[in-house]
Amino acid sequence: MLKFILKKLAMMIPMLLVISLIVFVGLRSTGIDPITFMVPPEVQSQSPEIVDQLREELGLNDPLIVQYVRWLGDILHGDLGLTNKGESVADIIATRLPYTLELSAYAMLFSAVIGIGIGIISAIRQNGIVDYIGRVLAVLGQAVPQFLVGIVLIWIFSIKLGIFPAANRVSPDATNAFVDAFMHLFLPVLTLTIGMVAVLMRYARNTMLDVLNSDYIKTARSKGIPEWKVYMKHGFRNAMKPVLVILMYRIPALIGGSVVIESVFSYPGIGTTMANAVTSMDYNLVLVITLIIAAVMLICSFMVDVFNALLDPRVRLGE
Template sequence: MLKFIIRKSLITIPMLILISCIVFFAIQFSPIDPISYSVSPDVAGNSENMDALREHLGLNDPLYVQYFHWIINILKGDFGYSIITGQPIAEILALRLPATIELSVIALVLSTFFGVLLGLISAIKQNSIIDYFSRNIGVIGISIPEFFFGIIIIQVVAIQLGWLPVGGRIGVEDTTFWDRLPNLILPSLTLAFGMLAVLLRYTRNSMLDVLSKDYIKTARSKGIPEWKVYLFHAFRNSMGSILIILVFRLPMLIGGSVIIETVFMWPGIGSAILSGVSSSDYPVIMITTMMLAAAILIASFLVDVLAALLDPRIQLD
């Protein structure tokens, strides 16, 4: 197992290098000139000042030199500066990452608990009222876009009923978590609803597939109580695909949801990505993209390890 983990971890290194090359050179070859957004029109009209600024930022160096400087600085913990605001990117991430993690963790916990619970009950009570109700929730959650569901919740709960704030997030330094909770309810529920629907359907289908196996019939023939059959025989053996879905949700803890954070004016990483793209702030775009890529690679690595733990035959392959 240790060799399997080492081999899989070593594979992620060249993949991450390849992704960094794609991200860096794709941005460099784009027709957008980020310098023009960061200077006044008077400076932009002076070619000498523009050349001096490019030289100062190292944009006149060969692309391979710029790439190696960028990678070395990242390894040192220096993510560079925003061209638009001049703010260190590390500071931007430090301010916005807690908001995204707070929103994503709550949405992940809610969707996991209720998605697995409803999927489990739906499979056990197949073709019952609970099953039809759960299946309808799954279809609705997958069919309705997140931004549309968020707009509906804002209109009904926040604007018409006035129960909760429309959006935004209160500063961490000034308030406790419980003070921020009213602002957190609507975006977390919106983000959790789509995840819940997917997890519900996977849990139900996995449980139904396992319940049709011969060893389930054997366990019942031995007189094992039904709750033990469902919990220790069926549910445990159906956890493989469920765990894979959960692990692939981990990148959301880094990237958050751009759409949800935009709809609810949530100051997280997702809104920073959108702001960077709209203003052509390519240093911010590159760093946030690399963070998302690293998170996805880590999630893929964890999926491989979990799959190998659940099925040792995978290690032989």
């Protein structure tokens, strides 16, 4: 098992390098000069020598591969660099990333409880009212884009009803920080939860139905085991193994999806930071955030592989 884990960890390193190289070259190949966002237009027109000197100091005249190796070396030494405005990228990430993780964690928790719960009930009470409603909601949740769900929720709960705020994470004049944070988090968390619930609901239902139709469930019933024990001990436990794998795979989708949702709700997380960095062509900030998202995706994939290896020895034996 240790050999399997070390092998998977070793594979993550070249994958991160390839991803970083592709993004680095892709950004540099856009033809947009980051100097235009760093130096005021009047300085560019009146003092071109200052622009040339700054470009030379930043190493923008060097070949792409030299720029990439220099940037990668700084990253490996813990230096994330500066933004176009001269702000520390490390400080920005340290401030904004916890907000996105908080948003994603709440969405994952609520979607897991609601989606798996409704999916299991739908399978146990197949063709019942809960099953029909759940299937309709699952289709709608997957068909409607998340940004549109967010806009509709803002229109209903913020503009029409005035219950929840539509932007930011906290109010500057808040008297109760916990309640205020809850009010600001509710709509973006609900938006992310709706889409994820739809996926988990359908998958949990189908998996539970497959388990309930298996031979060992029929054997358990024939032995006179109470129905609730058949569902919980034999059905639920076995049905949750593949569902948990899907849940782990959805974590990167939550982090990546936050780019759109945070922009809709003006939530000051890593997603909004990423969108603003792309707009201003802040190469360094975009690269670091992309590397973080890629690392999260690879870590989640690694966790899924380890989880599958623990459940099935054939996986770690390469069969």
